[in-house]
Amino acid sequence: MKNKKNTILIVNLIFIILFLGCEDVLETTAYSELTTETILNSEDGINSVLNDSYAEFRDSYLYRIWGPDITTGFVWSRGGSIEVDFVDYENFTWSTTHAQINTHWQTLYQAIRNANIVLANLAGDNFSGEFVQLKTAEARFLRAYSYYELYSVFGPVPLLTTPEDLILPRASEEEIKTFITNELTAAAADLPWPSDAFGRATKGSALGVLTKFYLNTKQWSHAASTAQEIISSNQHELMDNYKDVFSFEHEGNSELLWAITYNSQGANQFLNALVFPNAGYPFPPGNSAFAAVTYVFDDKVDMFDESDSRSDLIVKQYTNTNTGQVVQLYGNDQSIPAKYPHxxxxSxxxxxxxxxxxxxxDILLSRAEALNETEGPTQEAIDLINQVRERAGASAVSTGDFTQESLRNFILQERTREFYFEGKSRSDQIRHGVFISNAQARGVNNAQPHHRLFPIPQAEMDANPEMIQNEGY
Incomplete structure (x- = not known):
């Protein structure tokens, strides 16, 4: 019976994973070289299934970047297909059939499915103990990260932990929080600090996600201690130049605990094509854009000190290559978030x-926030914040500048300056309790408390009779 189930799963995988197109570090044996009899009995086969989980994360970058930052009022978009998918985020009019919400759900559960398949097939005599330990940890990390993302946007969801799990009710808050915590902790114990390939899970990846999970669930002491474990490891550090964090010349740099990897030869994306104007913008050779453009509001540009180099990655004007005229963006709520280089x-x-x-x-600011919540504005919290600010050329702050409440607000603003257009603003505002009130203050009258969660996709409601929809939808 088990062999029959495995064969069905393998056939499904072969159709799903036609090619991975990963960077060199994640490339695997082509599926044409693997048969249904060998795919889950070989290291190449196990790695290929895991690689498909990484590939699933690539497919949700539109949600990961645009969705959160549009709902929080940092950016807005117009033109082309972006209006179909993302104006609903701006107006808080998303529904149970929203395409990007459905895609986000599907890709994360596909990543979970693949991790479950790997975990179910690592037992036996086909693999060395070292391989089993490493791949078990990697699969548990990928599964836990997927549930972390699902929980962040949908609340508790069904916990599918075996390939046979298909229809289950939603887990309780305590069940899913305990599961994510235990899985990330177990993965961190067996993953290496450095990886043999950038983009694969490491101990830093697991501890980093765990730190963010503790922070977003307001487990302050755990967030502070897990962040400190990363800091004390001396495995990661800030880049000297903020711009270099995102540059092609410094891919895989020491500031990145984990990143979703792409390349232009197959595992590509079109992020910048939905950011920059498609006519008259001075693109480097080989680059172009769609009709959609993404803009930064002026009041967000004004958040930065004049000396703050982080705002240098926001384009405030440019010279149109067709007309030779200067196009003024700042002052018209039309600055462009150029954080990711061309x-x-x-192609x-x-x-x-x-x-x-x-x-x-993020680890430095997470520990600073957690310390402030438990102890108030300590010197250590201020020093952590100043490490981030000084790297950007922004003026240092001191403990005497803050009460606990004012430092809490300052950290939220600092996180906005540091992580704009990285998809963190929504969870930050929800954690600080201002997500809905900020939306209402900028005139989004549709924003209501239930919008702190997105709806369970209607396709999932139709497929799973055990599913209960989020309140308000």
Whole structure:
């Protein structure tokens, strides 16, 4: 019976994973070289299934970047298909059939499915103990990260932990929080600090995601201690130059605890094609854009000190290559978030910028926030914040500048300055209790408390009779 189930799963995988197109570090044996009898009995086969989980994360970058930052009022978009998918985020009018919400759910559960398949097939005599330990940890990390993302946007969801799990009710809050914590802790214990390939899970990846999970669930002491474990490891550090964190020349740099990797030769994305104007913008050779453009509001540009180099990655004006005229963006709520550089090897709209998931700067600010919540504005919390600010050329702050409440507000603003257009603003505002009130203050009258969660996709409601919809939808 088990062999029959495995064969069915293998056949499904072969159709799903036609090619991975990963960077060299994640490439695997082509599926044409693997048969249904060998795929889950070989290291190449196990790695290929795991690689498909990594590939699933690549497919949700539109949600990962645009969705959170649009709902929080940092950016807005117009033109082309972006209006179909993302104006609903701006207006808080998303529904149970929203395409990007459905895609986000599907890709994360596909990653979970693949991790479950790997975990179910690592037992036996086919693999060395070292291989089993490493791949078990990697699969548990990928599964836990997927549930972390699902929980962040949908609340508790069904916990599918075996390939046979298909229809289950939603887990309780305590069940899913305990599961994510235990899985990330177990993965961190067996993953290496450095990886043999950038983009694969490491101990830093697991501890970094765990730090963010503790922070977003307001487990302050755990967030502080897990962040300190990363800091004390001396495995990661801030880059000297903020711009270099995102540059092609410094891909895989020491500030990145984990990133979703891309390349322009197959595992590509078109992030910048939905950011920059498609006519008259001075693109490097080989680059182009769609009709959609993404803009930063002026009041967000004004958040930065004049000396703050982080705002240098926001384009405030440019010279139109067709007319020779200067196009003024700032002052019209139309500055452009150019945080991700153009790919010198781009093929039109297809580029290969990696997208950070957890950075060392996030660990520093997470510990600072957790310390403030438990102890108030300590010198250590201020020093952690100043490490981030000083790297950017922003003025240092001191303990005497703050009460606990004012430092809490300052940290939220500092996180906005540091992580704009990295998809962190929504969870930050929800944690600080201002997500809905901020939306209402900027005139989004549709924003209501239930919008702190997205709806369970209607397709899932139809497929799972055990599913209960989120309140308000």
């Amino acid at each position: 790919d010198p090897n781009a 039109g709209t297809f580029e290969g910028q990696d997208i950070p998931v957890v950075r060392y700067a």
